[in-house]
Amino acid sequence: MSEPINVEFSSLRDHFLVAMPGLVDGIFTGSVTYMCEHDEEGAMGIVINRPTSLVFSDLFEDRLDIIESRQDLTIVAGGPVQVDRGLILHDGEKHWDSTMELPNGLKLTTSNDIIEAIARGEGPENFLVALGYAGWGPGQLEDEIINNAWLNTPADKAIIFQTPFEKRAVAALAQLGIDYNLISSQAGHA
Numbered sequence: 001m002s003e004p005i006n007v008e009f010s011s012l013r014d015h016f017l018v019a020m021p022g023l024v025d026g027i028f029t030g031s032v033t034y035m036c037e038h039d040e041e042g043a044m045g046i047v048i049n050r051p052t053s054l055v056f057s058d059l060f061e062d063r064l065d066i067i068e069s070r071q072d073l074t075i076v077a078g079g080p081v082q083v084d085r086g087l088i089l090h091d092g093e094k095h096w097d098s099t100m101e102l103p104n105g106l107k108l109t110t111s112n113d114i115i116e117a118i119a120r121g122e123g124p125e126n127f128l129v130a131l132g133y134a135g136w137g138p139g140q141l142e143d144e145i146i147n148n149a150w151l152n153t154p155a156d157k158a159i160i161f162q163t164p165f166e167k168r169a170v171a172a173l174a175q176l177g178i179d180y181n182l183i184s185s186q187a188g189h190a
Contacts, residue, residue, distance in 0.1 A: 015153060015155055019032075031047045031169075033045040033079070035155070042141075045079070047134055078133045082132050088118070090106070090109065092124035127161070154175065
């Protein structure tokens with residue numbers, strides 16, 4: 001009888017999760033998720049490569065007078081949890097009403113003050129507007145990784161803010177030396 005495997009917890013905070021081809025679960029198919037939080041209690045991230053048909057000016061339909069810049073900025077589907085909630089993944093020194101500090105100078109803000117500042121052209125230089133987020137309960141993400149649903153790699157701000165949406169998965173996996181187009185949908189364990 002074999003002993004149970006004791007795996008030490010390792011946080012994937014400030015990493016990308018790249019969906020493996022076998023993961024065909026709606027929003028996560030082909031997705032790249034920036035991990036904001038990951039601990040024994042669960043995980044939370046923002047899908048960074050799922051553009052929606054919504055643009056920034058759609059957030060201000062009743063107050064178009066406030067928009068001075070970024071009217072056509074694409075909003076991403078950040079995940080299936082609280083899809084009516086706007087989240088801004090950004091860098092910069094300014095603190096907003098509701099900001100979570102993340103590693104490497106990144107921040108996640110959920111308050112209206114940053115959205116209005118962006119509309120006035122006074123927001124952070126680099127930002128991504130998302131509706132919703134991805135969330136996992138305790139042990140759920142770890143189980144998905146064991147079942148070959150995700151590859152992970154350290155996050156890179158250039159991929160989040162400067163790489164076109166359709167190239168983010170390729171760029172994230174290139175950091176591991178993996179050609180995204182050559183990944184098999186077949187899982188295997190050695």
